[in-house]
Amino acid sequence: MSDEIERYLNWRLADRLDRRGFLKLGVTAAGVAAVAACGGSTAVGPTGPTGPEFKLGVVLPYSGVYAELGNSITNGMHMYFDSVGNQAGNRKITMVTADEQVALADAVAATKKVVEQDGVDMVAGYVSSPNAAGNRNYLDGLKMPTLIANAGVNSLSRAAKSPFIYRTSFSNWQPSHPMGTYVAEKLGKKKIQLVYAKYGAGLESVDSFKETFTASGGTIVGPDVATPFPNNGDQTPFVQAIQTDKIDGIYCFMSGTDAVTFLKKAAELGTLKKLSLVSGAGFFLEQDVLAAITDAAPDGAITGLHWALTLTNKENQDFISKYSKKFSGRQADVFAVQGFDTARVIVDALNVVKGNTTNKDAFMTAIAGVAFKSPRGDFKFDPSTNNVIQTIYVRKTVKDPKLGWTNQVIDQYPGVADPGK
Amino acid sequence: MGLSIIFGLMDVLNLAHGSFYMIGAYAAYAVVTATHNFWLALLVAPALLAVLGGALEVVFFRRLYRHGHLAQVLMTFGFTLVFIDLIRSRFGPTTRSIPPPPGLGGAVHLLGATFSSYSLFVLGVAIVIGALLVAGWRLSRVGVVLRAGVADKEMAGLLGIDLPRVFTLTFASGAALAGLGGAIAAPEFAIYPGMDANVLILALVVVVIGGLGSIEGALMGAAVIGLGYVIGATLFPQFATGLIFALMAAVLVVRPSGLLGRRL
Numbered sequence: 001m002s003d004e005i006e007r008y009l010n011w012r013l014a015d016r017l018d019r020r021g022f023l024k025l026g027v028t029a030a031g032v033a034a035v036a037a038c039g040g041s042t043a044v045g046p047t048g049p050t051g052p053e054f055k056l057g058v059v060l061p062y063s064g065v066y067a068e069l070g071n072s073i074t075n076g077m078h079m080y081f082d083s084v085g086n087q088a089g090n091r092k093i094t095m096v097t098a099d100e101q102v103a104l105a106d107a108v109a110a111t112k113k114v115v116e117q118d119g120v121d122m123v124a125g126y127v128s129s130p131n132a133a134g135n136r137n138y139l140d141g142l143k144m145p146t147l148i149a150n151a152g153v154n155s156l157s158r159a160a161k162s163p164f165i166y167r168t169s170f171s172n173w174q175p176s177h178p179m180g181t182y183v184a185e186k187l188g189k190k191k192i193q194l195v196y197a198k199y200g201a202g203l204e205s206v207d208s209f210k211e212t213f214t215a216s217g218g219t220i221v222g223p224d225v226a227t228p229f230p231n232n233g234d235q236t237p238f239v240q241a242i243q244t245d246k247i248d249g250i251y252c253f254m255s256g257t258d259a260v261t262f263l264k265k266a267a268e269l270g271t272l273k274k275l276s277l278v279s280g281a282g283f284f285l286e287q288d289v290l291a292a293i294t295d296a297a298p299d300g301a302i303t304g305l306h307w308a309l310t311l312t313n314k315e316n317q318d319f320i321s322k323y324s325k326k327f328s329g330r331q332a333d334v335f336a337v338q339g340f341d342t343a344r345v346i347v348d349a350l351n352v353v354k355g356n357t358t359n360k361d362a363f364m365t366a367i368a369g370v371a372f373k374s375p376r377g378d379f380k381f382d383p384s385t386n387n388v389i390q391t392i393y394v395r396k397t398v399k400d401p402k403l404g405w406t407n408q409v410i411d412q413y414p415g416v417a418d419p420g421k
Numbered sequence: 422m423g424l425s426i427i428f429g430l431m432d433v434l435n436l437a438h439g440s441f442y443m444i445g446a447y448a449a450y451a452v453v454t455a456t457h458n459f460w461l462a463l464l465v466a467p468a469l470l471a472v473l474g475g476a477l478e479v480v481f482f483r484r485l486y487r488h489g490h491l492a493q494v495l496m497t498f499g500f501t502l503v504f505i506d507l508i509r510s511r512f513g514p515t516t517r518s519i520p521p522p523p524g525l526g527g528a529v530h531l532l533g534a535t536f537s538s539y540s541l542f543v544l545g546v547a548i549v550i551g552a553l554l555v556a557g558w559r560l561s562r563v564g565v566v567l568r569a570g571v572a573d574k575e576m577a578g579l580l581g582i583d584l585p586r587v588f589t590l591t592f593a594s595g596a597a598l599a600g601l602g603g604a605i606a607a608p609e610f611a612i613y614p615g616m617d618a619n620v621l622i623l624a625l626v627v628v629v630i631g632g633l634g635s636i637e638g639a640l641m642g643a644a645v646i647g648l649g650y651v652i653g654a655t656l657f658p659q660f661a662t663g664l665i666f667a668l669m670a671a672v673l674v675v676r677p678s679g680l681l682g683r684r685l
Contacts, residue, residue: 064615065613065615067509067514067614068514068515071514227654228654228661228662231654231661232610232619232620232623233650233651233654233661234540234609234650234651236536236537236540236651237651237654237655238654238655240534240535241655256516257516257611257613260516260518260611261609261610261611264518264608264611265537268521268526268527268528268537268538268539269528269535269536269537270527270528270535288515288516289516291515292515292516292517292518292611293518294520295520296520
């Protein structure tokens with residue numbers, strides 16, 4: 001809440017400053033007219049942007065189950081925009097937020113609100129895949145420059161990709177794809193059972209794992225353990241469906257509260273201790289889950305993701321310390337990194353086109369050409385999928401004396417790009 | 422259960438019942454974080470909710486009895502929004518959890534199957550509370566008064582029962598049960614803003630299946646839903662939630678007033 005209040009206050013403050021700036025401009029102009037003096041008008045200050053305001057429509061969930069993700073992404077965006085003085089290409093950048101909520105109908109309404117009422121120049125956001133996919137045709141039809149800051153559904157980099165929609169986060173395929181090879185070849189675990197929340201992200205993740213795992217000589221031991229999504233009931237039957245005596249380990253996709261309840265139940269029943277490998281897509285054991293389950297965490301579990309809190313590169317160390325300073329002690333997370341990078345893409349592209357966004361094709365070309373060193377490592381777009389090309393880190397869950405439960409990077413696969421089909 | 426009594430006896434449709442459950446869980450979280458004593462949390466949560474429930478009844482809900490279900494739904498729904506925002510402002514939107522109490526964190530082997538000992542503990546508590554309620558409902562003086570209230574409010578009032586007091590106490594104990602439920606569920610499930618809606622829907626379904634205003638009915642409804650959900654979730658995970666409502670629809674077709682409900 002405190003950060004929600006802070007965001008609200010910031011927003012009010014920005015609003016007021018706007019008006020004050022506007023008044024000042026008016027007063028100065030009147031003064032200039034009255035005295036008939038000439039000379040450079042300095043109402044906006046010597047370094048302030050003089051171009052028209054650049055309005056960014058941010059559609060992210062601020063209520064409902066994904067509110068935490070929306071807040072983190074927004075924080076990350078603020079952090080980057082603030083670091084460049086909220087301007088680029090001689091234009092002042094203003095964020096107009098709208099609540100994506102959970103259901104598609106609300107996300108559509110939020111998108112239409114920023115586009116039609118606020119008249120934004122660009123849209124960024126979307127945590128949930130159905131919401132990103134459901135707004136795709138609308139945004140594509142308007143030729144609205146759009147950055148997807150989380151939603152991972154593969155099709156947005158494949159059949160449903162649009163020249164106006166780029167993704168700064170990941171495709172569901174990406175984090176799991178190197179993991180199949182890693183588990184089968186580097187760890188030599190050949191018998192794996194799949195455990196996943198049965199919805200788009202879960203299915204796409206384990207399919208991606210299966211692809212490289214079986215190609216490297218691994219065998220998927222059936223039947224898969226597929227839980228309802230979200231699973232508000234007891235996880236016991238699913239934990240007990242793990243065939244501990246027939247497998248080397250599990251590969252798992254779950255996130256948030258599902259991961260929390262599943263891991264706790266599995267720890268209580270002693271299931272995970274009987275497995276020589278617990279592995280999964282990184283969201284299964286990301287910081288939010290680890291903070292909730294603490295000592296029920298599976299020590300030594302191996303997960304793949306495009307970021308880790310413990311990455312030692314300078315950009316990441318900078319990012320996490322400044323983030324926690326700026327947002328009263330909050331720990332940075334992968335979603336904040338995605339927001340931070342999304343904002344950076346916008347700023348860099350605006351600088352390239354010198355603030356001219358009326359030529360949308362040129363603006364999109366500028367976006368496509370953005371590349372930089374992100375807290376997550378090298379960031380660039382794939383011209384054939386409009387999706388980010390990035391390093392996937394193999395991480396091991398450990399209890400760090402300073403950070404508590406976290407994920408240590410033990411290996412990496414640079415330049416992982418969605419295949420686009 | 423609390424919902425069934427509140428709804429059945431008082432004819433108040435209390436959508437804030439899920440919030441009581443959520444507050445119970447967060448109260449348990451706060452107590453466990455501060456004192457590391459889960460048993461204390463089991464006392465604090467229901468006590469807190471009893472006070473809160475009683476206060477809400479006296480200050481707000483009492484005024485609504487005359488105005489029918491729509492006004493009650495609106496006000497209690499409003500309270501769910503207030504409570505969820507209060508929780509979010511105090512505890513933040515992240516998922517939390519507390520460990521099971523010492524000694525109950527492991528697994529037990531029974532009849533060739535493995536059970537988590539905390540789940541068995543929850544089962545035991547549920548049976549004890551269920552039995553106490555049924556016994557109290559059938560045998561005690563309070564039970565008689567409550568049943569009289571359910572059967573015919575006006576007549577009970579005419580016979581000299583102090584209905585406003587009974588209502589306040591009923592509401593408080595319904596809330597306390599929800600708080601206890603939340604505290605007991607806290608180590609078993611995750612604690613997060615939004616857990617209230619999930620359990621509220623389940624509770625409403627349970628009450629509808631069991632029949633309004635019937636303790637035994639609520640117990641049966643809970644058994645039907647619990648088994649239905651687990652079996653459904655194991656066999657067809659993608660339909661688990663739908664299956665519950667299909668069960669409810671099926672029960673209502675056969676017995677429109679619920680398994681043990683009085684005729685409407």
